[in-house]
Structures are given as structure tokens and as C-alpha cells.
């Protein structure tokens with residue numbers, strides 16, 4: 001062995017090939033199967049994609065680095081289920097490019113935040129967390145009151161569609177109007193949002209001001225949608241409980 | 243820079259600078275607004291500055307003959323200057339974000355000063371800016387000395403350093419503007435990633451060409467590690483960053499990976515960024531500078547072979563220990579855990595090999611703060627790898643994951659191991675490259691050593707306490723079977739530890755500032771003398 005290595009050390013290309021081979025095996029064994037087994041490739045039947053407004057909110061979540069303090073992955077441990085809700089399933093994030101599982105909980109997990117608080121609570125909390133939770137160390141985000149830029153949405157949906165998220169032609173074409181309509185339940189276009197994304201989608205002015213579409217609208221719509229895109233996790237937990 | 247280039251090299255450099263300017267202008271013109279336009283403008287400004295610098299020196303006298311008989315150290319000097327500058331930026335932001343966690347009201351009302359945007363500025367600034375420049379700068383030095391050959395050409399080392407730093411600047415300014423892929427340690431957007439690939443290929447080609455010219459039949463151990471660093475980082479970077487841009491004229495892109503596959507690819511990347519960026523490259527540094535400074539050969543050649551291949555082979559499997567109890571299939575978690583525990587063997591073999599090398603030189607460790615930096619680095623390397631293998635065990639991870647224990651582990655590795663070995667290397671290199679016997683202020687090295695050790699210990703101990711407290715509070719139940727603590731109570735319990743961490747970090751930062759000033763003073767008082775033995779056996783390519 002030592003002799004062999006003694007000779008290998010004289011060949012720079014030999015070292016290069018050796019390193020590449022040795023460093024490829026582990027990744028290949030662990031990653032390649034994830035693209036084939038049902039457990040990790042099948043999305044739940046009832047999974048719906050994010051609406052354009054929610055997607056815009058998700059982009060703001062990424063932009064502001066909320067994921068640095070908040071995970072979105074409830075582990076299958078009793079205390080996490082008691083604290084947050086059903087543990088997360090692979091299928092729930094099947095269409096998430098990128099996933100936002102996170103690695104640090106400076107703040108609580110958000111995988112089950114949808115529906116936990118009112119919109120008004122979120123708005124107040126985002127603008128000034130200490131106004132609602134005095135001991136909070138979360139930063140304030142006063143600039144979220146600015147208008148939402150919806151121009152990137154059609155392109156974003158189209159890109160995701162190429163990557164396999166089931167956005168139809170109509171969804172892509174109407175992305176900007178759908179974003180606006182979701183925050184204006186009285187408008188004619190609001191019905192179309194439900195037709196395209198399902199009746200479970202929340203239609204309302206999330207920041208409480210229907211006259212303007214703001215970044216807050218988008219972010220709160222996203223927060224309220226987290227964990228509600230499929231009932232699979234809830235069902236699996238009930239199944240396991242029986 | 244220009245003084246060490248021949249006239250024809252200055253011409254090539256000028257052409258490259260013009261190309262960079264044009265690239266920047268095209269980016270800015272295509273994007274028109276947003277982060278990509280700003281980044282185009284930055285590239286164009288940098289290109290233009292280089293055009294003036296090189297163009298202005300185009301007709302300066304030709305380089306003195308005999309340059310081929312010398313090692314080419316100017317890029318190393320430049321790289322070390324960049325290392326200490328990034329140290330101050332990266333750690334300065336680290337201390338600031340640490341303070342924000344204790345005192346969140348201090349956040350100014352501008353978006354770019356928000357915690358979530360500054361945190362990746364810290365991680366990128368220290369890992370890539372501070373760590374990356376140190377690796378590139380020292381690799382040029384070590385490669386030439388161990389191959390006993392001058393670098394294969396004089397332009398590509400500059401292209402690598404300047405290109406790499408443009409990547410770092412694009413990355414951190416992007417986060418400030420809210421442009422991010424959100425993947426930890428790979429947040430930079432698609433065009434920056436592509437740019438890094440170009441830089442990295444240039445680096446690899448330079449490395450291989452110089453190795454090919456070596457006067458020693460054997461490739462010295464340190465180079466194996468630097469090679470592994472270059473190769474595997476390229477592989478990880480490309481696979482993890484595969485993404486589809488929304489438009490070629492904008493920064494935004496979506497990764498091609500989703501959900502559980504994305505998580506696995508991300509942590510395959512993430513942990514091997516630790517392995518091949520923060521460990522392999524720095525082991526290369528250790529294997530060269532420790533023997534040089536202590537005047538003793540590496541203790542066991544055989545052990546260095548075993549640990550090298552052990553590290554290259556085992557590390558790739560361990561990424562899944564970041565995903566215990568998540569939706570990642572159980573068997574993948576189990577593989578990650580198993581290999582993490584096995585990884586302790588090559589890790590401790592490296593640490594042990596380093597410490598055993600010091601046998602017979604302990605009096606030097608006592609008297610020489612520079613050597614002490616390297617010794618402490620090896621000890622922290624041993625400690626943090628032990629801790630890492632322990633944290634990877636599934637039940638332990640159930641407590642530690644998501645808590646500040648991870649952050650404590652991270653900084654015992656980065657402050658204790660990575661930063662200490664860099665400081666040791668800088669204090670060895672700076673005098674040598676300046677033709678001096680010692681640093682300009684030898685006493686300041688001693689001061690720096692104690693600031694660094696105290697700062698790192700305060701930081702790490704505070705966060706061990708913080709993490710374990712958090713983990714226990716989250717999982718404890720009262721007699722009625724209800725959770726004992728609200729999440730907020732666990733947040734409030736962190737305040738003293740976050741304050742301590744900030745203080746420890748400030749001490750560590752002060753040491754780094756001292757190092758930067760000392761290095762500057764040393765390089766300014768360069769004598770230009772070269773030790774007689776410090777010459778290549780293989781001169782540079784014919785001109």
C-alpha cells in the first residue's frame with residue numbers, strides 16, 4: 001500500500017483522479033436514490049402551488065433572510081409535535097425551489113404558522129415585533145409598507161413551471177392580475193384566483209388597506225399559507241395516532 | 243503589481259482589464275436596474291481601475307533580469323493584505339450581528355442593515371473573504387516552496403486573486419440589496435456563481451502547471467490537501483448552485499433542486515464546504531507552516547496518508563447529519579451519522595500528527611506566540627471534530643439541532659481552528675516576505691494570541707451553555723404532561739449568553755485588528771532581502 005502511494009504521489013494527475021473518485025462515492029450513494037424512491041418524489045394529491053401573491057411573499061421571506069432565524073421543518077419528535085403541530089413530510093416541500101427548512105431557531109419554527117394568528121397580528125408584529133411581544137428580539141421591518149413590485153411574477157412562475165411546478169399557461173399570463181385580485185376579494189378577477197388555485201385560497205386584503213398592494217400583503221399572505229397547501233401531514237399524524 | 247510584470251505581461255493584463263470593463267458594462271446595460279446593474283457597475287469600475295493602473299505602467303522599464311530565478315511572492319503579499327482586510331470586515335459584521343441579537347432595537351431603519359441581510363455578509367466575509375484569500379495566498383507560497391519551482395506564469399495568480407475578490411464583493415453587496423439564493427454558504431446569485439467557476443478553473447490550471455514543473459519527484463502532503471480543496475469545492479459549488487435564472491438580464495434565479503432533494507444537495511454542499519474549504523485547505527496550511535516554524539519534520543508520513551484519504555472519502559457522506567429527524571429518509575440519516583463517527587479517526591489522526599510533530603520543540607511553543615497559534619489551532623481542530631462527531635449522533639442531535647450549540651460548535655471550529663492557523667501562517671509569512679527576521683511589533687503577536695484565545699473561549703463556552711439550555715427548555719414537560727416553557731421564555735433565557743458572546747467576539751476582533759496593523763507595519767518596513775536558500779531550482783518559464 002505504502003509503496004503504491006509512494007508512486008501515486010509522483011503523479012499529479014493520479015492524485016487528481018484519486019481525489020475525484022474518493023470524493024464522489026458518498027454523494028452518489030446518498031443523493032441519486034432520492035430522485036427515484038416514492039417517499040421522496042411523490043407530491044401529495046391535494047398539494048397546491050403557491051399563488052403569485054404568496055410566491056411574492058416567499059421571495060420577500062428569502063430577501064430579508066427570515067430563514068436565518070426561523071426553520072420550516074417540524075422534526076418527528078414528541079415535543080416538536082406538541083409545540084408546533086404535525087411533523088413535516090417530504091411531499092409538503094416537493095415544489096419548493098429552494099426549500100426553506102432552515103438550520104437555526106432563534107425564533108420559533110414556522111412550518112405550521114398558517115392560520116395561527118390574525119393578519120392584523122402579523123402586520124403589527126412585522127412592523128414592530130416588540131409592540132406585540134415586548135421581549136422579542138426579532139428585527140422590525142418598517143419598510144414592508146412599500147408597494148409590491150409584481151412585474152417579476154410572470155417570469156418567476158414561468159421559470160418554476162420549467163422546473164416542474166404545475167403552473168399553467170393561464171396562471172403565468174395572469175400572475176400579476178391574480179396577485180392584485182387575491183388582496184381584493186370584491187373584484188371580478190378574485191373568482192378566477194379561486195378557480196385556478198382552489199377554494200382554500202384566502203382572498204382578502206392582508207395588510208388591512210385594500211387600496212394599495214404592499215409587500216406586507218404578500219408576506220402575510222405567504223405566512224398564512226404556510227402549512228396549509230396540503231392536509232397530508234395532518235392526515236399522516238392522525239393515521240399514526242390510531 | 244505592475245513592477246513585477248514584464249511589458250508583454252502588462253499588455254495581456256491590460257487586455258483582460260478591458261474585457262472585465264466591457265463585461266461589467268454589458269451586465270449593467272442589460273439589467274438596467276437592481277443588483278445585477280450595480281454589480282455590472284462594480285465590475286466595470288474595477289476593470290477601469292486596472293486599465294489605468296496597467297496602462298499607466300505600460301512603458302515603465304522592463305522587469306530586471308533574473309526575476310525567473312526568484313519565487314513569485316508579490317501575489318502572496320497582496321493576498322495576505324486582502325486576508326486581513328476581510329478579517330476586519332467579516333468579523334466586524336459578526337460582532338455587530340451578535341450585538342443585534344442582544345439589542346435588536348439598535349437596528350437602523352434601513353433595509354440593508356437588517357439582521358437577516360447582514361448575517362450572510364458575516365459568513366461569506368469570513369469564510370470566503372478571510373479564509374479563501376488566506377488559502378489562495380498561502381497555496382501560492384507553499385506550492386512554490388515545496389515544488390521548488392516558480393509559479394508557471396505571472397498573470398494568472400493576479401487573475402485568481404482579483405477575480406475571487408470580485409466574487410466576494412458581488413456576494414456581500416448582493417445580500418445587502420436583498421439578492422440571495424438563501425442556500426447557506428452559497429447565497430450568491432447565478433452570475434456570481436458562474437464567475438467563480440471561471441476563477442476556479444484558472445486557479446486549478448495554474449496549480450497543475452506549476453506542479454508539473456516541480457523539481458521534487460514527490461508531491462508534498464500540503465499540496466494534496468490544497469488540491470483536494472480546489473477540486474472538491476469546484477464539484478460542490480457547481481452541483482449545489484445549478485439554477486435557472488428568471489431572465490439573463492436579472493439577478494433572480496430558482497435552484498433546479500426542490501424540497502428534500504434540495505435539502506440533501508444543500509447539506510452535502512454545506513458540510514463539505516466545512517470539509518474541503520474550512521478543513522482540507524487549512525490542513526494543507528498546517529502541514530507546511532507547522533513543520534517550518536517548529537523546525538521539525540511531520541511526525542508520521544504514514545499517518546498523513548491514512549488521514550488524507552480518510553478525510554477525502556468519509557466527509558462526503560456526512561452531510562445528512564444536518565437533517566436528522568427531518569423528512570429525509572431514515573437510512574440516509576443513518577449513513578450520515580455512521581460516517582460522521584468514523585470521521586473522528588482521520589480527524590484525530592491529523593490533529594495527533596500535528597501535535598506529535600511538536601515533540602521536542604515544546605520550548606519553542608512556550609516562547610513563540612506564532613507557533614503557539616498553530617498549536618492551539620491543532621488542539622481546537624481536535625476538539626471541534628470530536629464535538630462534531632458527537633453532535634452527529636442522532637439522539638444528541640435531537641437536542642442540539644436548531645440551537646446555539648451548533649453555532650458554538652461552528653465557532654470552536656472557525657475561531658479556534660481556522661482563524662488561529664491563518665494567524666500562525668500570516669505571522670510566519672509576513673516577515674519572510676518582507677525580508678525581515680520578525681514582525682514589526684513582535685510584542686503585539688503575544689497580545690493577539692491572548693486576545694484570540696480568551697475571545698474564542700468566552701464565545702464557545704457561552705454558546706454551549708446557551709444551546710444546551712435552549713435544547714432542554716424546548717423539550718421539558720411539567721407534571722401535567724404539558725410543555726414547561728413557551729418559546730419566548732427560551733428566547734429570554736439567551737440574553738446573558740448573547741451578551742457574553744458579543745464580548746468574546748469583540749476581544750477576538752481586537753486581536754484581528756492588531757494583526758492587520760502589525761502586518762501592514764511589517765510589509766511597509768520590507769528590506770527586500772531574500773534568503774539565499776529561498777530560490778527555485780526550476781526557474782520561471784523562458785521569456
Ligand code: HEM
Nearest residue numbers: 333336337339340365368369649652656660661747750751
Ligand atoms: C469576531 C468573531 C465572530 C463573531 C462575534 C461571530 C458572530 C456570529 C454570529 C452572531 C452568528 C449568527 C448566529 C446566529 O444566527 O444565531 C455567526 C454565524 C456564523 N459565523 Fe461567526 N462570528 C465570528 C467569527 C467567525 C469566523 C472567523 C468564522 C469563519 C471563519 C465564522 C463563521 C460563521 C458561520 C459559518 C456562521 C453560521 C453558523 C450557522 O449557521 O450555524 N464566524 N457568527
Ligand code: HEM
Nearest residue numbers: 103516520563564582585627630631633634643652655656
Ligand atoms: C469530524 C468532524 C466534524 C463533524 C462530524 C461535524 C459535525 C457537525 C454536526 C453534527 C453539525 C450540526 C448539524 C445540525 O444539527 O444542524 C455541524 C454543524 C456545523 N459544523 Fe461541524 N463537524 C465537524 C467539524 C467541523 C469543523 C472543523 C468545522 C469548522 C471549521 C465545522 C463547521 C460546522 C459548521 C459551519 C456547521 C453549521 C452548519 C449550519 O447549520 O449552518 N465542523 N457539524
